[in-house]
Amino acid sequence: MNILDLIRSRRNIKKFKADAVEPNLIQQWLEAAAMAPNHRMTEPWEVYMIGPETRKKLNHKTNFGNAPIVMAVLSRQGATKIETDENAAATACFIQNFNLAAWSEGVGTFWSSIAIKGSNQELLQVPENYDVLGVIAVGYPEEVPEVKPRTPMREKMKYLP
């Protein structure tokens, strides 16, 4: 699949098959994800692979669509708000890189904001100087949702003099 088709066909997957995803593949996609742009090479991301005990306590309403793998992606805060925002932007690029790498092998991802704040932070042992950008469920899709159409970009573009 070329990159445009890959980007266009990715969906947020809500239902997964029970089939395991090869750990080597996950590792390979994480390494590719880490090639994300990041200002001053802060590499602000950390990935916590969530085990069954913690997962149960997260008490997600669909149990992450029964995905075989669930991981939290954290982003380190900076010394200033600008640095924190830049780090979060870099970590979002990391997540999308991962999601696209997985999708290139037919593996879907579900981005959930279940642990962005509140008691789940403690459950995930999030250090004080980190934010959770997403809990990402990973697995082979049971269902691939229809596309959610986007506003044409012409309506969101401005040409400055």
Ligand SMILES: Cc1cc2nc3c(=O)[nH]c(=O)nc-3n(C[C@H](O)[C@H](O)[C@H](O)COP(=O)(O)O)c2cc1C
């Ligand atoms: C930061 C972020 C948080 C998200 N949190 C959730 C969430 O908590 N639950 C959910 O169903 N989808 C969540 N999503 C996925 C979006 O709902 C999804 O990308 C959007 O509906 C468009 O669908 P698509 O990705 O299949 O094109 C999140 C996406 C992002 C970028």
